[in-house]
Every structure is written in C-alpha cells, then in structure tokens.
Amino acid sequence: MELSKHLVAALNLITFILSIPILGAGIWLASNHHTDCVRFLQGPVIAIGVFMLLISIAGFVGAYLRITWLLWVYLLVMFLLIVLLFCFTVFSFAVTNKGAGEALSGKGYEDYRLGDYSTWLQKRVRSSENWNHIRSCVVDAHVCDSLKVYKLASDFYRAELSSVQSGCCKPPTACNFLFINATYWGRPLTEDADPDCHRYSYVQSELCFDCDSCKAGIVDKVRHDWRKVATVNIVIFFLLIIVYSAGCHSFHRAQEEGTYTRYGKGII
Incomplete structure (x- = not known):
C-alpha cells in the first residue's frame, strides 16, 4: 500500500520536473529579443507550463495525504492537459510549416x-x-x-x-x-x-x-523560435502519456488496496 502511495507521488514529482522545460521555453520566448515583441505567441506556452506545474503539485499532495477526490481531479485535469498540449503542438507545427528566406x-x-x-x-x-x-x-x-x-x-x-x-x-x-x-x-x-x-x-x-x-x-524569427518550443512539447507530450498511464494504474491499484480514503485518512 505504501509502495502505491510513493509511486503516485513519484510520478507527480516527474510531472513537476517535466513542467520546468515547458515553463522555461515560455520564459525563453518572453525574454528573446524579438519574440518578446510578439506576445500572442509566448502566452500559451507559459500558461501550459504553469498549469502543468500546479496540477503536479496537486497530485503530489493528494498522493501523500491520500485524498481521493484530489487525485481524481488531478487525473482528469492531467488528461485535459495532454489533449491541450497535443492540440497546441499540432497547431504550432501547422502555422510554422510554411515559409523560409x-x-x-x-x-x-x-x-x-x-x-x-x-x-x-x-x-x-x-x-x-x-x-x-x-x-x-x-x-x-x-x-x-x-x-x-x-x-x-x-x-x-x-x-x-x-x-x-x-x-x-x-x-x-x-x-x-x-x-x-x-x-x-x-x-x-x-x-x-x-x-x-x-x-x-x-x-x-x-x-x-x-x-x-x-x-x-x-x-520568420518567430517561426524558428516557436518550432524549437514545439519540438520540446513533443518530447514532453510522450513523457506525459507514460507518466499519466502509470499514474492511472498505480491509483487504481492503490484504491483496490485501500491506500486512499475519501477525506485523506488512509489505511496504514
């Protein structure tokens, strides 16, 4: 039972770590000399990074305090994040596919x-x-x-x-x-x-x-910068799928074992 708890917490720690490159990419875009002038591009990247960071914290807390409803929210929001990241990455490549000097x-x-x-x-x-x-x-x-x-x-x-x-x-x-x-x-x-x-x-x-x-x-400058960020997003996307799948399996096992209860007082 304790193994499931620690595994779910560890997976959320990985998610937290994965959010750092996305957030870093958004900050890099914001600080890049010319893309800072085109703010309609960097906003979504920073938003996804912050969103991912917050839900990983929620999942980590839910795992250690054994709060079932918080982990359900975490898994649902994580699924939505994966869909959002997929759509954003496809869109990024679609709008930056054309053009060259x-x-x-x-x-x-x-x-x-x-x-x-x-x-x-x-x-x-x-x-x-x-x-x-x-x-x-x-x-x-x-x-x-x-x-x-x-x-x-x-x-x-x-x-x-x-x-x-x-x-x-x-x-x-x-x-x-x-x-x-x-x-x-x-x-x-x-x-x-x-x-x-x-x-x-x-x-x-x-x-x-x-x-x-x-x-x-x-x-053209924005296109090159945005494609770099989209490439990072692809890597993060597949890693998130792995983490999410493992998290769902571990949470299901933990529920069967009685590790989590509704209000956060788990069976030890």
Missing part, C-alpha cells in the same frame, strides 16, 4: 516575403493593432544600429543578417537600390512594382519598418 546569389543574407508564410501568422502581423506594438518594440530595440559598421557594399553583402535586420533595415534586393551605407540606400531611376520599394524611408527611425518584408522577417 529566399537565398540571394552573392549575398550572406536572405530576403523574406510575407506571402510565403502561413495565413494565420500573416493575419497576426497584418493586424494594425498587433503591428503597431511590434513595430514600436522592434524600433526601440535598435535592431539596425549594429549594421552601421558596414561602410562598404562588399562587406555588407557578405554580412549574415538576421531575418529582422534583412527585412526591416534595408529595402528588398529586388528594388535594386544603390548601397550608400547599411541603413541608407539610393533609389533607382526606374520604378519598381514591389510596394515595399515605395515604403522604404530614408528616415532612420522608419527605414523599412512599414514594409511587408519587415513583417516577414519578424514572422
């Missing part, structure tokens, strides 16, 4: 097009309310300042820019703008059909922050 001949960086990414992510950054916050956050982060070290076009073209720098700090390569310095480009005499070519501004606080390429750069 366009490799450029002779360039160390890539160009980004918003239309290459999932419709859901496009809608998030096309929303005026969302984008005003994201744009302001990225501008305040001074993501383009580090590019000012490139004084020569040859050096700049070899630079490995982040997706945010490539999309927001310069006009798209297709515009054929003349390099003057990394954040100041001369317009060609011919007009280009790409709307981003007209959105590019010489004002250093604006540059291409209103361009679709900037939105695409943000989405």
